[in-house]
Amino acid sequence: MADLRTLHDAILEGNAKQAAALTQEALAEGLAPLDIIQQAMVPAMDEVGRRFECEEYFVPELLLSARAMKAALEPVRPLLVASGIQPAGRVVIGTVKGDLHDIGKNLVAALLEGGGFEVIDLGADVPAQKFVEAVQSSGAGIVALSALLTVTMPSMKSTIEALDHAGVRSRVKVIVGGAPVTQQFADQIGADGYSENATAAVALARRLSQPA
Amino acid sequence: MTGRERIEARIHHQPVDHLPFMPITMMFAADLAGVRYRDYAADHRVLAQAQLQTAERFGFDYVSVISDPAREASDLGGMVEWYDHQPPAIVESAALLSEKSALASLRLPAMEAPGRMRDRIEGVGALARAVGSEKIVEGWVEGPCALAADLRGVNTLMLDFYDDEAFVTELFEFVVAMEIAFAAEQVKAGATLIGVGDAAASLVGPKFYSRFVLPFEQKLVAGIQALGVPVRLHICGNTRKILGGMGTTGAEVVDLDFLSPLGEGRAAMGPEQVLLGNIDPVRALRDGTPASVEAAVASCHAEAGTHYIVGAGCEVTRGTPHENVEAMRRYAREHN
Numbered sequence: 001m002a003d004l005r006t007l008h009d010a011i012l013e014g015n016a017k018q019a020a021a022l023t024q025e026a027l028a029e030g031l032a033p034l035d036i037i038q039q040a041m042v043p044a045m046d047e048v049g050r051r052f053e054c055e056e057y058f059v060p061e062l063l064l065s066a067r068a069m070k071a072a073l074e075p076v077r078p079l080l081v082a083s084g085i086q087p088a089g090r091v092v093i094g095t096v097k098g099d100l101h102d103i104g105k106n107l108v109a110a111l112l113e114g115g116g117f118e119v120i121d122l123g124a125d126v127p128a129q130k131f132v133e134a135v136q137s138s139g140a141g142i143v144a145l146s147a148l149l150t151v152t153m154p155s156m157k158s159t160i161e162a163l164d165h166a167g168v169r170s171r172v173k174v175i176v177g178g179a180p181v182t183q184q185f186a187d188q189i190g191a192d193g194y195s196e197n198a199t200a201a202v203a204l205a206r207r208l209s210q211p212a
Numbered sequence: 213m214t215g216r217e218r219i220e221a222r223i224h225h226q227p228v229d230h231l232p233f234m235p236i237t238m239m240f241a242a243d244l245a246g247v248r249y250r251d252y253a254a255d256h257r258v259l260a261q262a263q264l265q266t267a268e269r270f271g272f273d274y275v276s277v278i279s280d281p282a283r284e285a286s287d288l289g290g291m292v293e294w295y296d297h298q299p300p301a302i303v304e305s306a307a308l309l310s311e312k313s314a315l316a317s318l319r320l321p322a323m324e325a326p327g328r329m330r331d332r333i334e335g336v337g338a339l340a341r342a343v344g345s346e347k348i349v350e351g352w353v354e355g356p357c358a359l360a361a362d363l364r365g366v367n368t369l370m371l372d373f374y375d376d377e378a379f380v381t382e383l384f385e386f387v388v389a390m391e392i393a394f395a396a397e398q399v400k401a402g403a404t405l406i407g408v409g410d411a412a413a414s415l416v417g418p419k420f421y422s423r424f425v426l427p428f429e430q431k432l433v434a435g436i437q438a439l440g441v442p443v444r445l446h447i448c449g450n451t452r453k454i455l456g457g458m459g460t461t462g463a464e465v466v467d468l469d470f471l472s473p474l475g476e477g478r479a480a481m482g483p484e485q486v487l488l489g490n491i492d493p494v495r496a497l498r499d500g501t502p503a504s505v506e507a508a509v510a511s512c513h514a515e516a517g518t519h520y521i522v523g524a525g526c527e528v529t530r531g532t533p534h535e536n537v538e539a540m541r542r543y544a545r546e547h548n
Contacts, residue, residue: 014374055453058417060370067371100293100301103366103415124304125293150494150529151239151298179449180494180529 004031004040007072011044014064016071023072033079036072037116045069045114049199052107059103062198066110073113087118089209092134092172093144094122096155101148104178107198108144115202117142117209128155128162135168142205145191147178156181157189173208177201215273215347216404222521223442223464223486231513232273233544234348234467234488235523235537236446238280238299239530241266250296253279254328256335264342270534271541274348277335277398278407283328284354284390285362287321307365312379318363320390323397333397340402348405350444351398353391353436355410356384356428363387366412373420384428392435399439406436407444408463414449421454426461433462444488448526455480470496470525475515487516490525491540497524498532502539509543 007026010019026036048065051057057065080087091112095105102124113119120138122130131143143163145156156176163169173192176185186194193208195201213221219232242252245262252259256277263275280299282292290308294300309315323329332352339349354362360383361369372380395406413425433443445463447454450471458466459481467488468477477487491497491508500508513520522544528537 055417058420058453059415060373060417060420063367063370064374098295098298100303102304103370106367149298150498150531182495184499 007040008044011068014068016068019068019072033076042116049111053199069114088116090118090140091142092120092140094126095124095146097127098155099147099152100124105146108201111198111202128159131159132162132166143172143174145176150180219273219348228548230548231544232521234274234521236527237266238527240528248296256331259335260338270537274350275339276350277332278352287327287329302362304365309364333401336398336403337401349403350405350407351403352407353395355408356387357413357425358410359387361412388428388432395436396439399441405442409446411448413447414451418453422457426457429461459485474512486519488521488523493524493526493529498529502535505536505539506543
C-alpha cells in the first residue's frame with residue numbers, strides 16, 4: 001500500500017528518486033492524482049517553506065526538496081491535464097529585463113509549484129513583451145516579477161506598463177519582490193502585491209487567487 | 213591621521229582620531245564622475261578617476277577596485293553579459309563548469325596578459341600612485357563560494373553540496389589557489405588591503421558553511437595575510453546563522469550586510485573583531501534623511517562598540533542623496 005506520509009518525507013528530505021518511485025507506486029495502486037498532490041506534495045513543500053522561513057532549511061535544502069517534488073510531480077502532471085483538473089492558479093514568473101540573478105526567483109517558483117500552482121518560469125533577463133505573450137498564451141492570473149538590482153527595478157514598472165498597453169493588465173495580479181524592492185516601490189509602480197520572502201510570496205499568490 | 217593610518221590603527225586596536233569611513237561605492241562613484249558603468253568596469257583608468265573623485269568628495273579613508281564579480285570568471289572563459297549602466301553579469305545558463313569534467317582542464321589565467329584581472333591589477337597601481345600613503349588602496353578578490361558559484365552556476369552549486377562533495381572540494385581548492393595568486397599581483401601593484409567578497413556563502417546555511425566554505429575562507433585569508441596585507445571579508449545577504457564562523461576566518465575586518473545586526477556580530481565574534489557596516493543601503497541610506505542616516509549609523513556604532521568602521525550594509529546604491537553620504541561622514545568625523 002502506497003504511503004503518502006513516506007512520500008511527504010521523501011520530498012521534505014529531498015530524495016528525488018524515492019519520491020518519484022513512491023508516486024508511481026501510489027498511482028499504480030489507483031490513488032487519485034489530486035489526492036497525492038494535496039495530501040503529500042503540497043504539505044511537504046509548505047513544510048519546506050516553513051523551515052526555510054525559520055532558518056532550519058537554507059537554499060541547498062530548498063532546491064533539493066524542489067527537485068524531489070518535481071520528480072514526484074512528473075508522472076502526475078499528464079494525468080491532471082487529462083482529467084481536466086485545474087491548478088490552484090497559474091503564475092508567470094521571471095526576473096525582469098537587464099537582471100540575470102535568478103536564485104530568489106527560483107525559490108519562489110519552487111514554493112509556488114509546491115503549493116499547487118502551475119508555474120510558467122520565463123527565466124532571467126526577461127523582456128516585458130515576453131511576459132505579455134506568456135500571459136496571453138497561458139491565461140495566467142498572476143505575474144510575479146523579481147529583481148535583485150536597484151538599477152533593474154525600473155524594468156518592473158515597464159513590464160506593468162507593457163501589460164497595460166497590451167490590454168491584459170486587468171486580467172492579472174502583478175506581484176513583485178527581490179532584495180531592494182519595497183512595499184513603497186510596489187505601490188509606486190502599481191503592483192498588486194509585494195512580498196519580502198519566498199514563503200510570503202506563496203501566501204500572497206494564494207490570497208490573490210481567491211475570487212473577489 | 214591619514215585615512216590609511218586611521219584604518220590601520222583601527223585594525224591594530226590602536227587609538228584613532230575619529231571613526232574610519234569605508235563605504236563600498238561602485239555605480240554611485242561612476243555616476244558621480246559622470247561615466248558609464250560599462251566604462252568604469254572595463255577601463256581601470258575610468259574606475260581609478262571615479263574612485264579618487266568620490267573618495268575626495270566624501271572624505272573616504274580608502275579607495276577600492278571592486279566593480280563586479282565577473283572579472284575572474286571572464287578571464288577563465290566564462291560568458292559575461294555587458295550593460296551600459298550596470299555591472300557586467302555572468303550568464304549562468306552558459307556556466308563555464310556546467311559540465312563538472314571541465315574543471316580538470318581549467319588553468320589559472322596568465323595575469324600578466326591583457327584581460328579583466330590585469331585591468332584590476334593596473335587599477336590598483338593607478339590608485340596607489342595617486343593616493344600615496346594618504347589612503348588605503350583596497351584590492352578585491354572573490355571568495356571561494358562566490359567564485360565557485362560564478363563558475364558552476366549558483367543554483368547548480370547549491371545542489372552539488374549534497375550531490376558531490378568531492379567535486380565541491382576540488383573546485384574550492386582551485387578557486388582559492390587562483391584568488392591568492394590574484395591577490396598577490398594586486399599587492400605587488402600597491403594594494404594595502406584586500407577585500408574578499410563571498411556573496412553566495414550567505415545562501416548555504418551553517419552546516420555547509422562550516423564544512424566547506426569556512427575552511428577555504430580561512431585558507432584564502434591566511435594566504436592573503438602571508439602577502440603582508442590585512443583582509444576585509446564581506447558576505448552579502450543574511451549571515452546571522454554563520455556569524456560565529458565568520459569571526460574565525462582570521463579577516464581583520466568583517467563587513468556585515470544590513471540583514472545581519474552588528475550586535476549579533478559582536479556577540480558571535482567577541483569583543484576584539486573589527487566590524488564594518490551596516491546601515492540598510494536602500495531603506496535607510498538612499499531613502500532616509502541626513503538626520504535618520506546619522507541616527508542609523510549611531511545605532512550601528514552602539515551595537516558594534518569600539519572596534520568599528522563606518523560603512524553601509526552593502527554598496528552605496530545609485531541615486532543615494534549626497535547629503536546622506538555626508539551625514540555618514542559627519543558621524544564618522546565626530547566619533548571615535
